[in-house]
Amino acid sequence: MSDAHVALKGVTRVYQRAGQEPLEALGPIDLDLSAGEFFAVVGPSGCGKSTLLDVIAGLSQASAGTVSIEGKPVRGVVPESVGVVFQDDASFPWLTVEDNIAFGLNRQGMDAAETNRRVAQALALMGLNDFARAYPAQLSGGMRQRVCIARTLVLQPRLILLDEPFGALDQQTRLLMGDELLNLWRKTGATILLITHALDEAAMLSDRVGVMSARPGRFLEIVETGWPRGRDSTIVASPDFGRVTGRLWSLLRAESLKAMQYQTGAARP
Amino acid sequence: MKTALPQAGLGARAFDFAVFAGLVLAVWQLAHVVGGEVAMTSPLGTLVFTARSIASGELWPHFEATLGAFAIAYVLAASMGVLAGAVLGYHRLSGEVAEPVLVAVYSIPKVTLYPIILLFFGIGIGAEVAFGALHGVIPITLFTMNGVRNIKPVYIKAARTMRIRPYDLLRTVLLPATLPEVFTGLRVGFSLTLIGTLLSEMFGSRRGIGFMLMQAIGLHHMDIIMSLTFLLVMFALMANAAMLVIDHRLHRRA
Numbered sequence: 360m361s362d363a364h365v366a367l368k369g370v371t372r373v374y375q376r377a378g379q380e381p382l383e384a385l386g387p388i389d390l391d392l393s394a395g396e397f398f399a400v401v402g403p404s405g406c407g408k409s410t411l412l413d414v415i416a417g418l419s420q421a422s423a424g425t426v427s428i429e430g431k432p433v434r435g436v437v438p439e440s441v442g443v444v445f446q447d448d449a450s451f452p453w454l455t456v457e458d459n460i461a462f463g464l465n466r467q468g469m470d471a472a473e474t475n476r477r478v479a480q481a482l483a484l485m486g487l488n489d490f491a492r493a494y495p496a497q498l499s500g501g502m503r504q505r506v507c508i509a510r511t512l513v514l515q516p517r518l519i520l521l522d523e524p525f526g527a528l529d530q531q532t533r534l535l536m537g538d539e540l541l542n543l544w545r546k547t548g549a550t551i552l553l554i555t556h557a558l559d560e561a562a563m564l565s566d567r568v569g570v571m572s573a574r575p576g577r578f579l580e581i582v583e584t585g586w587p588r589g590r591d592s593t594i595v596a597s598p599d600f601g602r603v604t605g606r607l608w609s610l611l612r613a614e615s616l617k618a619m620q621y622q623t624g625a626a627r628p
Numbered sequence: 629m630k631t632a633l634p635q636a637g638l639g640a641r642a643f644d645f646a647v648f649a650g651l652v653l654a655v656w657q658l659a660h661v662v663g664g665e666v667a668m669t670s671p672l673g674t675l676v677f678t679a680r681s682i683a684s685g686e687l688w689p690h691f692e693a694t695l696g697a698f699a700i701a702y703v704l705a706a707s708m709g710v711l712a713g714a715v716l717g718y719h720r721l722s723g724e725v726a727e728p729v730l731v732a733v734y735s736i737p738k739v740t741l742y743p744i745i746l747l748f749f750g751i752g753i754g755a756e757v758a759f760g761a762l763h764g765v766i767p768i769t770l771f772t773m774n775g776v777r778n779i780k781p782v783y784i785k786a787a788r789t790m791r792i793r794p795y796d797l798l799r800t801v802l803l804p805a806t807l808p809e810v811f812t813g814l815r816v817g818f819s820l821t822l823i824g825t826l827l828s829e830m831f832g833s834r835r836g837i838g839f840m841l842m843q844a845i846g847l848h849h850m851d852i853i854m855s856l857t858f859l860l861v862m863f864a865l866m867a868n869a870a871m872l873v874i875d876h877r878l879h880r881r882a
Contacts, residue, residue, distance in 0.1 A: 418788060437789050449786035452881045453804040463790035466800070494881045507786070514790065 363391035364550045369424035383575040399553045399561035402571030403618035408554045442516030446523040450495040450506045457491040460509045481509040501532045521553045534592045562603040570610045573617040669854040678855040694836040698825045701760030709765045713772025734766040756828040763824030764817035771813025775806035808878040815871040
């Protein structure tokens with residue numbers, strides 16, 4: 360068994376369809392993430408990025424191959440050390456911000472004092488102090504996504520999976536949320552896997568970027584960015600940033616074109 | 629934004645309501661003046677008569693009868709509607725089959741089914757409860773079904789990533805997520821069940837407000853008709869206003 364934090368070996372995901380041939384959505388994928396790494400996945404739309412995240416999280420089962428986290432195989436149940444943030448707003452509208460953040464802790468029967476301490480910490484960290492008693496409907500999309508991130512953080516995950524968490528936000532908010540994500544990453548020491556369709560986001564935030572092919576998604580290449588751990592969004596001005604983004608796009612261009620043709624029906628996978 | 633969306637102040641709303649109530653009273657008084665005592669009791673006359681009949685206690689047994697039948701009908705409509713709606717919302721195929729059928733049945737004037745109900749349940753509380761519940765159960769079913777159907781899948785996914793137990797998922801995610809829609813159904817069902825109960829009392833009963841109304845119409849007791857109508861309107865208005873407040877509060881969060 361390797362000592363990687365997350366290890367995928369020959370992982371595929373095939374969807375059986377009634378009356379049609381099965382759809383190969385993903386793989387085979389081999390991937391090792393080391394502890395404390397920031398890894399981004401980019402790929403054309405429909406390439407199976409979100410499927411990959413679901414399989415790693417244990418929300419859906421791999422059709423073949425193995426996923427192991429901290430040396431333990433993942434099978435259909437989300438491991439305790441894993442936190443997930445989704446693209447769709449998953450804040451619960453019937454709970455206040457602080458009750459949303461405490462949700463997971465309450466379900467686990469954490470005692471009140473520790474729950475309050477962790478919620479207060481997460482509120483401060485995510486800049487939500489003034490909104491503790493507000494309902495999500497009173498907040499902007501960016502603030503609600505912070506609530507979801509805080510709700511995951513209080514569970515103190517060692518692996519955080521993010522499925523296009525900033526996809527619904529405008530560009531400036533995204534850059535700023537990216538900075539906050541980098542801060543969180545440094546403070547918590549967690550391993551982060553970020554799924555995104557934004558090449559600049561992937562290039563700016565991560566240590567390594569996995570570039571996926573059109574369906575069935577597999578890694579074409581894994582690009583090392585070489586950024587220092589203390590980076591922030593100002594690196595978008597550096598020439599190296601242009602080099603990394605350019606490399607990602609040159610890998611992706613042909614694949615994106617293929618994906619677009621599948622969608623318009625010009626070609627069949 | 630820490631506060632909720634700006635709303636008309638309580639003062640402004642009270643003023644709007646006062647203007648509306650004044651208009652209703654004015655039209656009522658005008659109808660009394662034009663039509664005379666035979667056609668329409670005046671607002672003041674109605675109020676005095678209502679106060680007197682409440683004080684005499686002769687209204688009470690009828691009120692009790694109506695309230696009893698209505699309460700049973702509403703509890704039946706609510707529990708059957710919420711249960712059926714939850715099942716139909718959860719099982720998508722059944723829901724898609726049942727929805728057009730329910731809408732079609734609902735659009736039949738239910739009075740046409742009254743003879744059948746009467747044959748089944750006989751004159752008395754059985755038919756009253758059945759006819760009342762028949763009015764309320766379908767809208768409650770439809771609202772609940774839509775509430776369950778429209779739960780955002782990401783809520784369930786997020787709850788699963790927090791390793792939630794199935795019972796907790798139901799109690800802390802699925803129920804609160806559907807509550808606003810279910811409550812709207814219960815509010816609509818409330819008025820409709822009341823209508824059904826009263827209608828049944830009017831056509832096939834020896835007691836209750838509906839029966840009293842029918843008797844008063846037969847004997848042309850205008851003051852009784854007006855006083856009963858007034859009481860019913862007040863009851864429906866207050867119940868609906870209270871439920872509307874809760875309804876708005878639930879929906880404002882969603």
